[in-house]
Amino acid sequence: MNNPLRLLALPRLTPRVLHVWQRNRDVFVKTYRVNFLPPFLEPILYLLSLGFGVGSFIPEIAGVSYAQYIAPALVSISIMNAGFFECTYASYVRMYYQKTYDAIIATPLTIDEVIVGEILWGATRAFINTVIMLPVLFLFGVLDLPWSLFVIPFAFLAGLLFASIGMCFTAMTPGIDTLNLPTFLFITPMFLFSGTFFPLTLLPKFVQYLAVALLPLTHVVTVIRSLTLGTPSPLLPFSLVWLTVATVLVFLLAVNLMKRRLVI
Amino acid sequence: MAPVIEATGLTKRFGDLVAVDHVTFRVEQGEVFGFLGPNGAGKTTTMRMIQCVSPKTEGSLQVFGMEVEGHESEIKRQIGVVPQENNLDPDFTVYKNLLVYARYFDIPLPEAEATIQELLTFVELSEKRDTPIEKLSGGMKRRLILARALINRPRLLILDEPTVGLDPQARHLIWERLREIRNRGNTIVLTTHYLEEAERLCDRLVIMDRGGILVEGPPRELVKRHAGTHVVEADDTPQVRACLDRLGARYEPMGELLQAYTDTPRDVTRALVGECQMGHVAARPATLEDVFLRLTGRKLRE
Numbered sequence: 001m002n003n004p005l006r007l008l009a010l011p012r013l014t015p016r017v018l019h020v021w022q023r024n025r026d027v028f029v030k031t032y033r034v035n036f037l038p039p040f041l042e043p044i045l046y047l048l049s050l051g052f053g054v055g056s057f058i059p060e061i062a063g064v065s066y067a068q069y070i071a072p073a074l075v076s077i078s079i080m081n082a083g084f085f086e087c088t089y090a091s092y093v094r095m096y097y098q099k100t101y102d103a104i105i106a107t108p109l110t111i112d113e114v115i116v117g118e119i120l121w122g123a124t125r126a127f128i129n130t131v132i133m134l135p136v137l138f139l140f141g142v143l144d145l146p147w148s149l150f151v152i153p154f155a156f157l158a159g160l161l162f163a164s165i166g167m168c169f170t171a172m173t174p175g176i177d178t179l180n181l182p183t184f185l186f187i188t189p190m191f192l193f194s195g196t197f198f199p200l201t202l203l204p205k206f207v208q209y210l211a212v213a214l215l216p217l218t219h220v221v222t223v224i225r226s227l228t229l230g231t232p233s234p235l236l237p238f239s240l241v242w243l244t245v246a247t248v249l250v251f252l253l254a255v256n257l258m259k260r261r262l263v264i
Numbered sequence: 265m266a267p268v269i270e271a272t273g274l275t276k277r278f279g280d281l282v283a284v285d286h287v288t289f290r291v292e293q294g295e296v297f298g299f300l301g302p303n304g305a306g307k308t309t310t311m312r313m314i315q316c317v318s319p320k321t322e323g324s325l326q327v328f329g330m331e332v333e334g335h336e337s338e339i340k341r342q343i344g345v346v347p348q349e350n351n352l353d354p355d356f357t358v359y360k361n362l363l364v365y366a367r368y369f370d371i372p373l374p375e376a377e378a379t380i381q382e383l384l385t386f387v388e389l390s391e392k393r394d395t396p397i398e399k400l401s402g403g404m405k406r407r408l409i410l411a412r413a414l415i416n417r418p419r420l421l422i423l424d425e426p427t428v429g430l431d432p433q434a435r436h437l438i439w440e441r442l443r444e445i446r447n448r449g450n451t452i453v454l455t456t457h458y459l460e461e462a463e464r465l466c467d468r469l470v471i472m473d474r475g476g477i478l479v480e481g482p483p484r485e486l487v488k489r490h491a492g493t494h495v496v497e498a499d500d501t502p503q504v505r506a507c508l509d510r511l512g513a514r515y516e517p518m519g520e521l522l523q524a525y526t527d528t529p530r531d532v533t534r535a536l537v538g539e540c541q542m543g544h545v546a547a548r549p550a551t552l553e554d555v556f557l558r559l560t561g562r563k564l565r566e
Contacts, residue, residue: 019367026364027355099351105317106345107368108337264278264318
């Protein structure tokens, strides 16, 4: 692994990838009651407290109500959390404690396929969360139709990015406790400073640049806000390109880092 | 017939550590082949290379006549694995565990269902079909893992410590099932620390230590070759040593005892008791354990 380009090697895949995804889906369906509740309740709680509570002191922000402003951020955050946490803590438990990966690679599946199946599942979690959240947000009257419907396919792609990011940390973490580090140092700041609850322009220029250059959530919020408000942000094309490039790179990195950890 | 496994100069290094050091062995169709050795001898590493999950560093390794590198999925399709650690899926029931596993092999659903039915009967778990994994005893988990390893009707079954931690009943059931599998013409490769298990099950075995193979052969033959038919044990005193030297017997100190390996235990015993007037003398048939300890020593391995 001296050549850094090997960290971006393409995985070898067959349709068997799907079996890893199906395994996770089966577990998810079995425990659906607990799984469906958070993405249903979360937007309601946030919208009531922040959107309509805090929002009552904010007559208007960027030309819309505060609830309208943060609704796309809530979806983006849910996508981020679903993808990231599925492929960090949950994947780590499957890999290390349950030895699920060991069991699977004793069958015709390869480790590439296991990792890709896990990432696809993480993206699916993001997708499911979005599908549950959108009708709730719609009932609160904070979505523009039909543009908001495009959030659904986009959620899967954005989920792919956050799942891949999570998988990179899973590949590098010495133990499950150290997964707290990327959570507090990366996910939490991103949650607060990606143009989620206030415009980026309020931040010092330097921080703005950092957020645009390095924080994927900034771009996800940009895209989703453009869709839910039905008004494209000037940053939209750039965000789409940034997300595409980042997703491809981080996805390949995740697969190869995991291989480096597991193929011994 | 071509061998099921053929390893030539097979080597595995982890950094500076040589886990498997140029081993050469063949496993023939239809035999039960054992890997014995202390912890860290390289058994599990060898198993993992055969299972195509750990790439070799050097040498050649063929399974079903195919070089392992590049044919991983084809080979894995035809093998069943019972790992050392239980890795059943805790999120599923007994039945669902097998069903999900069958899916990894692309076994069509109706066929999988029929096979599962049959396998649950085979390992006597039919009544536990809908039980969650955590409710199973250690022996049941082991039997379920055996059933899982058979879901794809493997030509080669690989077992890493199949009966570790089981009570005698559970162990005998597993042994019986393994013999049935062998009798159907399948090949079995296993590692074990239970030398009695190896003696009962294996047609041929190797004893490994420090990454290399020390001896290879049928268990009975190995015992005969390296320990004789019997072992005579006596207290380790200068008199006993002198007496055994006079008899020309092969012996070794084992803790506080001397062990003499012999094919004529009666003569040795008579000599020790009669001529040398020794108090504690015991003769017993030699076992694989004698060979094992003789070859690998008594020092603890961590």
